[in-house]
Amino acid sequence: MGVASMPTAFVASYGNGKPTIAVLGEYDALPGLSQVAEPIKKPLKEGAPGHGCGHNLLGTAGIGGVLAVKQAIDAGKVKGTIKYYGCPAEEIFNAKGYMISPGGVFEDIDISITWHPGWTNEIAVQSNNAMNSVFFKFYGKTAHAAADPHKGRSALDAVELMNVGANFMREHMIPDARLHYVITKGGLAPNIVPAEAEVHYFVRSPERHQVDELYNRLKKVAEGAVLMTETRLEIDFISGLYNPIRNKVINNVIYENMRNLGPPKFNKDEQAFAQELKKTVPPIDETEMKKIVPPDKWERAMKNLQEPLFPVISRPLGEGKVEASSTDVGDVSWYTPLGEFGTVCHVVGSPGHSWQNVATSVMGIGHKGMIKAAQIISLTALEFMNNPELVVKARTEFEKTFKEKKYKSPFIEGQKPPFHRFKNIEFE
Ligand SMILES: [Zn+2]
Structure with missing residues (x-):
């Protein structure tokens, strides 16, 4: 507890030796977004925060994934170290950057895995700002x-x-x-x-x-x-x-696991709830979608997007594109090879940071996406533990990307990023 001088940051570790795999968790909420599990805007507590980005699911799925890996280690089926990173305040702050430097808690990591609740099932191939x-x-x-x-x-x-x-x-x-x-x-x-x-x-x-x-x-x-x-x-x-750097080696392992497991399956009540909630969500912006969906996939994509809950595992779309939002996961990707994906926890087209996201994050829909994410995380970690050569491949790609893009990581160069103001932070 209390790593990198942040009282709500923590690291949990289990197992021995290499590879060492990090699973990233977030758990912060957003101000003013309190909401009950109903398809109309209705705060649980007026003015209170709510999980408009679904981080209640994000942090918990990581724990689930890590616990499954612990069981496999205990059963003698795999060797290595699994670490869970409790990363606070993603929305407003850069806890992960501080945990890397000067916190030093990521130093022995070979690869890292994270995910984010969303309204499709897909690996993260796009970057962020x-x-x-x-x-x-x-x-x-x-x-x-x-x-x-x-x-x-x-x-x-x-x-x-x-x-x-x-x-x-x-x-x-x-x-x-x-x-x-x-x-x-x-x-x-x-x-x-x-x-x-x-x-x-x-x-x-x-x-x-x-x-x-x-x-x-x-x-x-x-x-x-x-x-x-x-x-x-x-x-x-x-x-x-920093902008996230994607790693194909890790993402491809995640993608195969997602395809093998299949998408989260929702029951009749959940479908009906989503249908009702979708009426409050703006229609899909086709101009934006056309930027990432190729013409031959368009018809099928639009059919899936008409559903209240996205029904399939999406092919990786939008490589080389940049989503306008930002995340401190980017800093981790400038220090270790990182894999990332999303599962369906919200209705199709639900705006980010919205009461609609909170509504499905606190009920069966979000919970099913979360369990699926935990399974994907554990299977991916186990595969890297069973195949150390995959770790080498992921790291080789990581180094190649830095060379090709002429990126210089301040974390790897051993310097504190010039824009970090760690010394000025005051905690209660
Ligand atoms: Zn988020």
Whole structure:
């Protein structure tokens, strides 16, 4: 418990010797998404968090997979070490990056396996955006907003001007980049010129260097707001993430196991529930789907996507494409070869981070996807334990990818990534 100075991060280990296989788990929820297992929006507790990304399933399936491997080790059927990584705060923070460095808890890992709840059954061949998460804090001077506003300098003005500048910058970003913010502090009352204001930004792009470039431009926008408002700026860097690197050797083993096991099977009640819930979900965006589904697979794909619960194991689609979301799983893939997949835990087309995802994450639909994921994880780990040459193959591909893409991993180079601000983190 408490690895990498994070009280809710942990590592569990079983077995001896090589190979050493890591299974990654996440368990954090999202604010304001509390929801009961009903096909209408209805919080379990108003304003409370909910599992809009299904991480209750994500963390638990990993434990299931690891326990099955433990049984096989105890029965003398396989040799090696299985490790479960309890990785907190994936949504807002980069716990995995800190667990690698300076935490050092991934050091002896040969390969790692993870998964994510989704609305298809598939291996993860697409990458995700690299990202920075940063607070911009502005400081001005208070004054009576009516009686003597000339004596004040508004930190909120600075936040607003920064956002205006950032929104004009959008036109001149690469199309795949993403920029979004929330104002986390905006003053206390309209009649007090706000002395403190704060805005939280996410900056995302397919490649790490693109995030760095865009972030440097965003800092200039913030400095421009300081000049205009005569305020002071503090930048509070939370974390940076890498884009995930895919490993075909591990993913192919996962894919074969998924095909052998078959998709999760849902009963009549679950199908009826999903049918009802799907009415609240926007229709499939065909333009987006056409980017990843080849023309000869289109008709069949659309037929499966009309179902409330995706009924088959999808062929790997979208290799070389980048999903706009981000994950700290990326950092692990810059340190060890990583395999990843998804199983059906949500209705087809369900938006990410939604109450619909929570509804199916806390009932049979999500639970079946979770059990299937646990089986896939355990079979994949067992196969790598039984075939050490597969581990060598996965690592060879890992090194080849770095060479081909001219990537330099700060973790492997033995340096702390320059964007990590570990020393500044304060825990309760
Ligand atoms: Zn997630």
